[in-house]
Amino acid sequence: MQQRIIIVVLAILVALPVIVKSRANRKISVPAAFSIVSSATVMARISGDVRHSGVYRVTANSLTLTAIEMAEPVRPVKSFAPGSCGKSIVTHGDHLHLELGSDGTGTISCGSMSAKERTLLGIALDINAMNAADFEHLPGIGPVLASRIMEYRQKNGGKMRCEELQVVEGIGEKKYKELVKYF
CATH class of the missing domain: 1.10.150 (DNA polymerase; domain 1)
Structure with a gap:
């Protein structure tokens, strides 16, 4: 009987660190208060003075500036030209084209994919x-x-x-x- 108790205690001592370690590494995913979880996305083509032109899937209600940043402009954009569609919302099937001037001014033209x-x-x-x-x-x-x-x-x-x-x-x-x- 005494041997059984010793074996059970040893088994608990061996298993306890494994259980504690696995629980410590577990991340609990809880959304922040008032956060909006949305999986809605739109697809847009991004071209021009960017490193990675192509079709991007962006979160619905994203600004065109955000989408352009995903494609990484070839040079830092210091400002955007007036009349540029940089602050408009990306919609499904948009074609966003970035042109960078030598002074770092970016112009985003918004059109539609073919x-x-x-x-x-x-x-x-x-x-x-x-x-x-x-x-x-x-x-x-x-x-x-x-x-x-x-x-x-x-x-x-x-x-x-x-x-x-x-x-x-x-x-x-x-x-x-x-x-x-x-x-």
Whole structure:
């Protein structure tokens, strides 16, 4: 009986440091008070005077300045030119281009990724921002049908809803169902 007690005590003494050590290294993840946890992201292309141009996934509601910093400007940016879109919010499918002057002044121009690139990345297209060449990248749309879509949009005030594609000659229900997933 006494031997069993000694063995149990020794086993506890051997196991105790392992248990304590594993608990000490464990990090408890508790969000700070009033913190907003968001996993929403947007994708934007960053180019120009940056070390790592390419497509970046940034947190939703990030400023363009934050996105540009991710791509690492080639030189320190001392200030941003007035009229630059540096303080605007990055949206899905944006194309941000940084130009650095010799004095360290940065100019960020904001545009949109091409329809082809947006399609490849699974980003919804804006039917009102597309040109005929953009429409031609969609399956089943050639130059003739693309020009009909452009003509229809222009006749109706330069804007159209996705549902209105069905009104364009040459787009039936089947083709519409195939196209609607891109918008």
